[in-house]
């Protein structure tokens with residue numbers, strides 16, 4: 457099977473965002489009945505009817521998702537599917553407990569909601585799997601706030617169509633993961649990217665076998681994420697690549713064609729080093745403070761390096777990294793600006809954005825019923841954030857076959873003054889101007905143009 461028809465790797469990132477790593481790892485304890493199948497579960501009947509099970513190695517995957525029946529819900533120009541994939545038996549899990557991963561997908565629109573050219577043969581329409589970061593932020597939230605087919609109105613009771621939805625160009629699946637993020641729940645032990653990528657690999661294997669997913673098995677597959685998704689996306693793509701090299705008897709060759717990360721948190725050792733550059737460039741600190749931060753920066757890089765080495769000292773080094781590296785962006789917090797968008801003040805909300813109308817919408821019984829959500833208390837977000845300098849730095853330091861060509865490639869104007877792009881041999885770094893952390897929210901038309909250009913394999 458040909459898999460290199462399209463660019464094999466791309467990274468997109470935006471300017472004017474500010475990045476810091478999460479201060480804690482995702483999610484609280486398991487909420488409610490982890491089985492989701494209490495005898496008084498109002499959704500039990502509907503879910504049982506559609507459940508399909510798939511067994512791979514030790515894994516048992518149970519898909520209980522179905523079409524979104526209400527045509528007026530979110531977007532009537534696109535067919536939606538929502539529900540759960542039950543994940544059980546990962547080699548990393550030592551118990552029989554299940555994780556229930558929620559996903560929400562829309563097929564490519566049948567009628568464009570803007571004047572964009574979205575003409576693509578149905579057979580060739582890509583499937584994008586979207587992963588919001590955090591860890592602990594729900595991808596469903598991104599559907600409604602960033603790049604999905606509808607946005608929630610101020611009241612939290614209704615939605616309006618997003619003309620720049622990525623479903624203008626692709627089928628898109630938003631996955632709430634790991635367990636206990638968004639509508640997902642269940643066994644709460646995900647601790648690293650090996651565990652997460654293993655689950656997502658089998659999620660895809662089962663999805664492509666299922667009634668609702670089998671139509672996408674040959675679609676060009678793109679793994680795309682944001683923020684801490686800069687950890688998830690490469691790990692998942694690598695797991696797929698490994699699976700494809702030696703396809704197990706019961707598995708499917710996945711049609712992976714590319715990956716993309718927006719404002720990713722990917723290489724802390726390099727990215728931390730860019731905070732003081734970013735603050736200097738944006739007038740948050742002066743030369744003197746910049747020089748004062750040099751020593752802290754070196755200590756931070758040393759600790760991150762040993763934290764990542766995985767040796768006996770690494771637990772201690774990770775804690776030390778957290779303490780020392782924090783100092784590198786403390787001058788930023790003193791400004792009161794939005795950490796995700798330095799163009800505006802943070803304001804009173806803990807994450808500098810007001811998501812309350814979206815949470816009202818997502819927590820309503822009506823929405824949950826339409827999305828086949830099982831009864832539990834959802835957790836929408838913990839913290840996220842990443843700046844373009846840090847991302848540019850790691851793309852330039854990444855070791856790969858064409859790294860010299862990439863470094864030598866010219867940074868060119870993109871989209872008539874919309875951004876700056878560097879691209880070589882299928883690897884692209886794109887800086888979108890005038891956007892904060894969530895580029896699809898701040899520059900929806902440019903974000904759609906970016907992803908469309910990428911998934912079609914057009915040169916940047």
Ligand SMILES: *[C@@H]1O[C@H](CO)[C@@H](O)[C@H](O)[C@H]1NC(C)=O
Pocket residue numbers: 548647648649650651
């Ligand atoms: C991730 O965690 C699991 C479970 O503790 C462990 O078996 C695995 O080796 C870890 N992977 C990495 C890369 O640390």
